[in-house]
Amino acid sequence: MKPETPPPVAAPVTDDELHALIDGHLPPADRQAIEARLLQQPDASRRLADWRAQREALRALHAPVLEAPVPQPMRDVLLRAAAARRQTNDWWRWGGMAASVVAAFGLGWLSHGQWPGRAGAPSVAGQRGLAFAQQAAVAHVVYSPEVRHPVEVSASEQAHLVQWLSKRLGKPLAVPDLSAQGYQLMGGRLLPGDTGARAQFMYQDASGVRLTLYLGALDSGPNGTAGGETAFRFTDDGPVPRFYWVDRGFGYALAGPLPREALLALARAVHGQL
Amino acid sequence: MNPNELLSEIPSLRRYARALTGDAWAADDLVQDTLERACTKHRLWREGTDLRAWLFTLMHNLYMNQLQRVRRQSAAGREVDVDDSEAELIAPTLPTDTALDLQRCLLLLPEEQREVLLLVTLEDLSYKTVAKITGVPEGTVMSRLSRARHRLQALMDGVPAAAGLQRAAEPVPLRRLK
Numbered sequence: 074m075k076p077e078t079p080p081p082v083a084a085p086v087t088d089d090e091l092h093a094l095i096d097g098h099l100p101p102a103d104r105q106a107i108e109a110r111l112l113q114q115p116d117a118s119r120r121l122a123d124w125r126a127q128r129e130a131l132r133a134l135h136a137p138v139l140e141a142p143v144p145q146p147m148r149d150v151l152l153r154a155a156a157a158r159r160q161t162n163d164w165w166r167w168g169g170m171a172a173s174v175v176a177a178f179g180l181g182w183l184s185h186g187q188w189p190g191r192a193g194a195p196s197v198a199g200q201r202g203l204a205f206a207q208q209a210a211v212a213h214v215v216y217s218p219e220v221r222h223p224v225e226v227s228a229s230e231q232a233h234l235v236q237w238l239s240k241r242l243g244k245p246l247a248v249p250d251l252s253a254q255g256y257q258l259m260g261g262r263l264l265p266g267d268t269g270a271r272a273q274f275m276y277q278d279a280s281g282v283r284l285t286l287y288l289g290a291l292d293s294g295p296n297g298t299a300g301g302e303t304a305f306r307f308t309d310d311g312p313v314p315r316f317y318w319v320d321r322g323f324g325y326a327l328a329g330p331l332p333r334e335a336l337l338a339l340a341r342a343v344h345g346q347l
Numbered sequence: 348m349n350p351n352e353l354l355s356e357i358p359s360l361r362r363y364a365r366a367l368t369g370d371a372w373a374a375d376d377l378v379q380d381t382l383e384r385a386c387t388k389h390r391l392w393r394e395g396t397d398l399r400a401w402l403f404t405l406m407h408n409l410y411m412n413q414l415q416r417v418r419r420q421s422a423a424g425r426e427v428d429v430d431d432s433e434a435e436l437i438a439p440t441l442p443t444d445t446a447l448d449l450q451r452c453l454l455l456l457p458e459e460q461r462e463v464l465l466l467v468t469l470e471d472l473s474y475k476t477v478a479k480i481t482g483v484p485e486g487t488v489m490s491r492l493s494r495a496r497h498r499l500q501a502l503m504d505g506v507p508a509a510a511g512l513q514r515a516a517e518p519v520p521l522r523r524l525k
Contacts, residue, residue: 088489088493088496089489089493092467092474092489092492092493092496096467096468096471097471098473098474123500124496124500127496127499127500127503128468130445130449131366131449131453131464131465131468131469132468132469133446134366134446134449134450135362135365135366136362138358138361138362138365139358139359139361139362140358141358141361143354143357143358143361144375146379147357147375147378147379147382148354150379150382150383150386151353151354151382151386153386154386154387154389221351221354222351
């Protein structure tokens with residue numbers, strides 16, 4: 074807008090100028106120039122005050138929604154999309170970060186000598202079981218503190234979760250129900266392991282304590298016999314205590330920040346349902 | 348597109364939709380549809396461009412489609428159940444009379460004005476971005492913004508003429524369509 078009057082009388086402040094002022098889209102110099110002109114324009118000044126108050130009121134309206142937790146159905150859309158994409162092609166793009174964290178943790182343990190030597194281990198299954206238990210511990214500490222994405226597919230989609238993970242692990246899975254022990258299933262995710270895909274199911278009790286059940290096929294020993302089975306074993310070597318066992322070539326590890334007895338009872342409950 | 352980035356946009360999408368529709372359920376349905384659309388069309392979003400602007404564009408398109416459907420239905424003589432619509436139009440989180448009044452007045456604005464006002468006010472988007480989202484020239488955004496601010500002020504001040512003065516369209520109560 075061109076000023077039609079001589080310089081001493083300021084041009085009327087336009088609505089567009091007021092908007093830019095109110096919405097903060099002006100550089101400081103322009104803002105000051107407009108504010109100076111407003112001093113002589115009571116009408117425009119009142120409009121400015123009204124619209125500012127209006128803007129504040131609108132921003133306050135529904136402001137609590139900004140702090141509200143995101144509803145599960147909305148989270149599920151994102152998780153489904155992530156899972157679908159993973160299945161199609163670039164598995165590593167999203168899984169890669171987690172995988173590299175797992176690898177880094179794993180290397181850390183190796184270099185600390187907490188891993189038994191590969192040679193001379195007492196039994197193939199025992200050794201594989203321990204390595205597997207280490208991976209389970211890593212997966213537990215990586216994912217259980219997650220606030221936003223503790224699981225990839227939530228328990229509300231249990232059918233999909235079971236179907237998906239069964240397919241990826243090449244074995245029909247059953248998700249143990251630990252509600253009698255006070256733990257609710259949160260969901261699960263797919264992870265890379267050194268001998269193939271791994272599934273992790275996560276559970277939580279009312280106080281927020283999280284358990285993870287980690288499972289996957291182990292390389293069977295010669296003819297699938299030697300590496301077949303082990304008893305329950307306990308270890309608290311690592312970041313979280315866990316029980317682990319091998320059953321028909323499949324490894325299981327239950328990890329959680331619990332005393333040995335409590336964890337054993339849960340491990341038995343899991344084993345009984347598999 | 349990173350799901351975390353998408354997740355962090357959800358609260359502002361929800362608030363905007365709530366103010367736009369005046370109905371908590373309809374708003375969350377709209378957000379849900381927007382997210383589903385975003386996930387199926389993620390390839391159309393170019394890395395490095397404004398994710399928020401893209402999401403609001405998707406939401407704008409969905410909202411406009413819904414309005415058209417609602418208008419077609421009302422044109423076809425479909426009656427809205429009063430009990431039903433009454434329950435839906437009352438947003439449960441509104442704390443005060445003033446807030447109720449503000450939401451009510453907001454719903455008396457024509458959709459295209461309400462949309463521009465809310466995108467500018469709640470989302471701090473530039474006028475240019477709002478023009479892109481709503482698919483109109485920037486000049487149109489500015490005039491809609493002016494009309495919206497003048498009219499909302501008149502409505503809030505209780506100027507009786509304001510309601511009938513430049514009534515462009517009857518407000519269409521947006522209902523849950525699913």
